[in-house]
Amino acid sequence: MNKKTEWFASWFDTSYYHILYKHRDDTEAQEFIKNIVALLSINKQDNLLDLACGKGRHSIFLNKLGYNVVGADLSKNSINIAKKFENESLRFIEHDMRNPLQHKYNVILNLFTSFGFFEDDNEDIKILKNIKNGLKTDGIAIIDFMNSKKVINNLVPKEVQTIDGITFNLSRYVENGFVIKKINFEADGENHTYFEKVKCLDLTKINLYLDSVGFKIKHTFGNYQLDSFNENTSDRLILVLE
Incomplete structure (x- = not known):
């Protein structure tokens, strides 16, 4: 797939994406960050990478x-x-x-379901390899994913x-193993349609990737x-990896 036709490359880079999500509440995410750095005793001298950081709210x-x-x-x-x-x-x-990192870090975070975008499992596995x-030696990774079920x-x-x-018409459905959100709206005299697609990964499938x-x-x-994670009731699937 050409980079320009990938849904995330086109949608995330528009001003409309930032308008749709401008009122997102950071309170819960900030609470999570405080909880996780305390639990893991992350040192203030450590170097952290926020991978797929968006506008940088977590960073x-x-x-x-x-x-x-x-x-990044x-x-x-x-x-x-x-x-x-x-x-x-x-x-x-x-x-x-999907490209190798140029530096090494003590902690790499991938937050707010910034994973599972690709139809080919090998693309997701490539990200985990990267x-x-x-x-660094004894470094840890933190992946914050949706609870697909x-x-x-x-x-x-x-x-x-x-x-x-701007009136955003949102449609959500499951198709070919992906949770899809279709975003349609009129703006600047044109009709626009974008998609968000995230793979329905459960803990079993992610474990296969990790192994x-x-x-x-x-x-x-x-x-x-x-x-604790419960497949039926949990809001998130958060993994700390080593």
Whole structure:
């Protein structure tokens, strides 16, 4: 698939993506970050990578907690926004997570379901290999993914949101092993349609990926409060890997 036709390359780089999600509440995500860095006793001297960082909301918060952070994302638009927050211990780079990392880190985070975008399993496995190879000795990776089973069971088929004068018509459905969100709206005199597609990965399937690259699961959590994972009731599937 050509990079320009990949849904995430086109949708994430539009201004409309940022409009649709501008009111996203960071409170729960920040609570999760505080909980996880405390549980894992992450050292303030460690180097952290926020892989697929978007506009950098997690990176910025980690940096405010005193950590040295690099945020990396495929979207040039998102990185340009994030760069406004750079300082001596926080920087942002454009990077496709399917490409090898140029530096090694103590901790690599992949948060808010920024994984499972690809039809070919080998693409997802390649990302895990890159994460593993990008870790220093005794480094850890944190993957925050959706709980596919609960998402599918609670899918809202149709939704309309009006933000900044734009009416977004959202459709959600499952097709060919992916949870798909279709986003349709009128803006700037044109009709626009974009998609978000995330693979319906459960813990069993993810474990097969992890085994193939030599990752071990150290912790499994089901929400941002770090409660135990339950396939039927948990909001998230959060993995700490070593």
